[in-house]
Amino acid sequence: MSNFKRGGKIRLKIENLAFGGKGIGRVNANKGTGDDNFVVFVENAIPGDEIEAEFYRVKKNFGEAKIVRIIKESGFRVAPKCKHFGICGGCVWQNLDYKKQLEYKENHVRESLERIGKILQPQIEPIIGCEKPFGYRNKMEFSFSCMDNGKIGLGMHKARMHYDISDITECFLVSETVVEILKFTRGFFGQKSAAVFNSKTQEGFLRNLIVREAKTTSEIMVNLITSAEKFSWREEFITALKNRFGHQITSIWWTKIDSRKGRPKKTEETLLFGTPVIREELNINGEKIKFDITPSAFFQPNTFQAQILYETILRLADAKKSDSVFDLFCGTGTIGICFAKFCKQIFGIEINKSAIEIAKKNAKLNNLENTKFLCGDAIKEAVKLGALPNIIVVDPPRAGIGEKFSIKLAQFGKKSGTRKIVYVSCNPAALARDARILIDNGYELTVVQPIDMFPHTYHIESIALFEQK
Numbered sequence: 001m002s003n004f005k006r007g008g009k010i011r012l013k014i015e016n017l018a019f020g021g022k023g024i025g026r027v028n029a030n031k032g033t034g035d036d037n038f039v040v041f042v043e044n045a046i047p048g049d050e051i052e053a054e055f056y057r058v059k060k061n062f063g064e065a066k067i068v069r070i071i072k073e074s075g076f077r078v079a080p081k082c083k084h085f086g087i088c089g090g091c092v093w094q095n096l097d098y099k100k101q102l103e104y105k106e107n108h109v110r111e112s113l114e115r116i117g118k119i120l121q122p123q124i125e126p127i128i129g130c131e132k133p134f135g136y137r138n139k140m141e142f143s144f145s146c147m148d149n150g151k152i153g154l155g156m157h158k159a160r161m162h163y164d165i166s167d168i169t170e171c172f173l174v175s176e177t178v179v180e181i182l183k184f185t186r187g188f189f190g191q192k193s194a195a196v197f198n199s200k201t202q203e204g205f206l207r208n209l210i211v212r213e214a215k216t217t218s219e220i221m222v223n224l225i226t227s228a229e230k231f232s233w234r235e236e237f238i239t240a241l242k243n244r245f246g247h248q249i250t251s252i253w254w255t256k257i258d259s260r261k262g263r264p265k266k267t268e269e270t271l272l273f274g275t276p277v278i279r280e281e282l283n284i285n286g287e288k289i290k291f292d293i294t295p296s297a298f299f300q301p302n303t304f305q306a307q308i309l310y311e312t313i314l315r316l317a318d319a320k321k322s323d324s325v326f327d328l329f330c331g332t333g334t335i336g337i338c339f340a341k342f343c344k345q346i347f348g349i350e351i352n353k354s355a356i357e358i359a360k361k362n363a364k365l366n367n368l369e370n371t372k373f374l375c376g377d378a379i380k381e382a383v384k385l386g387a388l389p390n391i392i393v394v395d396p397p398r399a400g401i402g403e404k405f406s407i408k409l410a411q412f413g414k415k416s417g418t419r420k421i422v423y424v425s426c427n428p429a430a431l432a433r434d435a436r437i438l439i440d441n442g443y444e445l446t447v448v449q450p451i452d453m454f455p456h457t458y459h460i461e462s463i464a465l466f467e468q469k
Contacts, residue, residue: 004038004055004058004063005055005058006055006056006057006058007054007055007056008054008055008058009052009053009054009055009068010027010040010052010053010055010065011050011051011052011053011071012025012026012027012040012042012050012051012053013025013048013049013050013051014042014045014046014047014048014049014050014051014074015047016047017046017047017104017458018041019108019112019428019429019458020041020092020458021043021092021093021457021458022041022042022043022045022064022092023041023042023043023044023045023046023047023049024039024040024041024042025039025040025042025045025051025053026038026039026040027040037061038061038062038063039061039062039063040053040055040062040063040064040065041062041063041064041065042064042065042066042067043064043065043066043067043092043159044066044067044086044092044095045067046073046074046076046077046095046096047074047076047100047104048073048074048075048076048077049070049072049073049074049077050070050071050072051067051068051069051070051071052067052068052069052071053065053066053067053068054066054068076096076097076100077095077096077097078095078096078097079095080094080095081094081134081172082094082170082171082172083169083170084155084156084166084168084169084170084171086159087158087159087166088155088156088157088158088159088166088168088171089156089157089158089159089166090156090171090173090457091173091456091457092159092456092457092458093456093457093458094456098129098133098455098456099129101452101455101456102127102129102452103127105127105450105452105458105460106124106126106127106450106460108428108458108460109124109127109428109431109448109450109460109462110122110124111428112428112429112431112432113428113431113432113435113445113448115432116429116432116433116436117431117432117433117435117436117439118436119432119435119436119439119445122445122448123445123446123447123448124447124448124449124450125447125448125449125450127450127451127452127460128305128308128312128449128450128451128452129452129455130302130304130305130452130453130455131304132304133455133456134172134173134455135172135173135174135175136173136302136303136304136305136455137173137174137301137302138212138213138214138215138280138299138301138302138303139210139211139212139213139299139301140171140173140174140178140210140211141208141209141210142154142155142156142168142182142208142209142210142211143155143156143157143165143207143208144165144189144196144197144206144207144208144209145163145164145165145167145196146196147165147167151190152186152189152190152194152196152206153165153167153186154167154168154182154185154186154209155167155168155182156168156171163199167186168182169183173456174211174213175213177213177220177245177248178211178213178220180245181209181211181220181222181241181245182209182211184240184241184244184245185209185222185224185241188233188237188240188241189206189233192232192233194206194233197226197227202227202259202260202261204227204229205226205227205229205231206224206226207225207226207227207257208224208225209222209223209224209225210222210223210225210295211223212278212293212295213278214278214279214280214293214303215280215303215304216279216280216281216282216303217278217279217280217281218248219250219251219278219279220245220248220249220250220251220278221250221251221252221253221277221278221293221295222241222249222251222252222253223252223253223254223255223295224237224252224253224254224255225255225257226254226255226256226257227256227257227258227259228256228257228258228260228266228268231254234254234272238252238272238273241273242273249273249274250274250275250278251271251273251274251275251276251277251278252271252272252273252274253269253270253271253272253295254269254270254272255267255268255269255270255295256268256270269295269296276294277292277293277294278292278293279291279292279293280293280299280303282303282306282307282310282338283307284307284310284311284314284338284341285311285314285341285342287341287342289337289338289341289366290362290365290366291332291334291337291362291365292358292361292362292365294358296354297332297355297358298331298332298355299332299334300334300453301453301454302453302454305451305452305453306334306453308451309424309451309453309461309463310334310335310338312449312451312463313335313338313393313422313424313463314338314339314342316422316447316449316463316465317339317391317393317420317422317465318420319339319342319343319390319391320343320390321342321343321344322344322390323343323344323390323391324343324344324345324346324347324387324388324389324390324391325339325343325345325346325347325389325390325391325392325393326347326348326349326382326387326389326391326392326393326418327339327346327347327348327349327393327395328349328378328379328382328392328393328394328395328396328409329349329350329378329394329395329396329397329401330348330349330350330355330356330359330373330395331350331352331355331359331395332355332358332359332362333348333350333355333356333358333359333360333362333363333371333373334362335393335395335424336348336359336371336373336393337359337362337363337366337368337371339393340363340366340368340370340371341366341368343370344370345370345371345372345387346368346370346371346372347371347372347373347374347382347385347387347389348371348372348373348374349373349374349375349376349377349378349381349382350373350374350375350378351375351376351377351378352375353375356373356374356375359371359373360373378394378405379405379408379409379412382412383412388416388417388418389413389416389418390417390418390419390420391418391419391420391421391422392409392413392418392420392421392422393421393422393424394409394421394422394423394424395424396425396430398426398427398430399427399430400425400427400430400431400433400434401423401434402434403433403434403437406434406437406438406441407437407441409421409438410437410438410441410442410443411441413442413443413468414441414442414468418468419467419468420465420466420467420468421438421443421465421466421467422463422464422465422466423435423438423463423464423465423466424461424462424463425461425462425463425464426453426459426460426461426462428460428462431462431464435464435466438466439466442468442469443466443467443468443469444466444467444468444469445464445465445466446465446466446467447464447465448462448463448464448465449462449463450462451463
């Protein structure tokens, strides 16, 4: 049991970074033992920092703290570009040299595979960094809030806060145009004294603002998210937004969410102006591939890294013109559609019906006749197809595919003669867990390629290649 308490202060040196972005320091919890066994996770701390920190949470074997003062700065510490850094929860590593960010992300992948997956010396290729680590996001969701001064705030959630919003005036993860749209929207509704939605009382109008900006075509979609209350300034908002930004705005959407207690949650999307979609155009191995993006469709938030991601998946899969490919957890079909240009047949399977409809439309947009997208359970639908995949691609949610699915996937792959499984992961721990199961069930982990999709955050994408033993 430690001697530390909430509110207590301590001096320590930061030695590493945790997955989640916090600095790691170790101290002696029981004076006199000489054993530095108590781990302290510190927000905004950088390896090499010597700091005084204050505990805000203390558990049996670890504590969480915030910096009170920096006694000696790390040589890897840099001045954050954004004035909201440290308050806004959007970035956690903007104060860390970008090359070191990449180093720690690559290490997180390696450590997870070794510690959780029990994989000795996994073959990990050098991480692929982002050429432009600022202004890379093609989508950002901002939240409305009623500030302490009574004015409307619009920005990002504060670190560790579920309701509190940082009322931002700049953000370097998106373009200047997106920030100007944020400022304009906040000012417009501030002048109208519009009410911000309160999730506890279920009263108020304004919920969120989502801005999507296609990086390859410069098309912009503005989506105002509100409660089901009447939009009293609807036409005025449309006109004002068009007058301010002109041809830069491709479409304006209004999404109403009715979440009143005692009723099923209902979402209604209404196109207020322009075209219903914006378009991204990727160049994949010399082939131009188009994707129309609807308000609710998933598309990788970093367009140019997404292009690298998909090309890397194709390279590792080494698909042939005669190959059949199963794209499981296919979402809106982006990976399968990229494969379709280079393979015989693509089968995409996804549980979300609306995502499948978008996948079908994007396949048609690219004049593809060798794709088939199905809605349902991935393995069940794959078995029912009767086809024998040469390659299986899985791109699951953050939780990964889990033990049962990993076993079924390996069994299905071996039975159908699948020579390669390409696993795309945004969670090193989940990947490591599932990798161990695939290895124990007949597949060998050949190589892992980390890709940084989200500079200045702790998030890391990895592509793992498994081949039959």
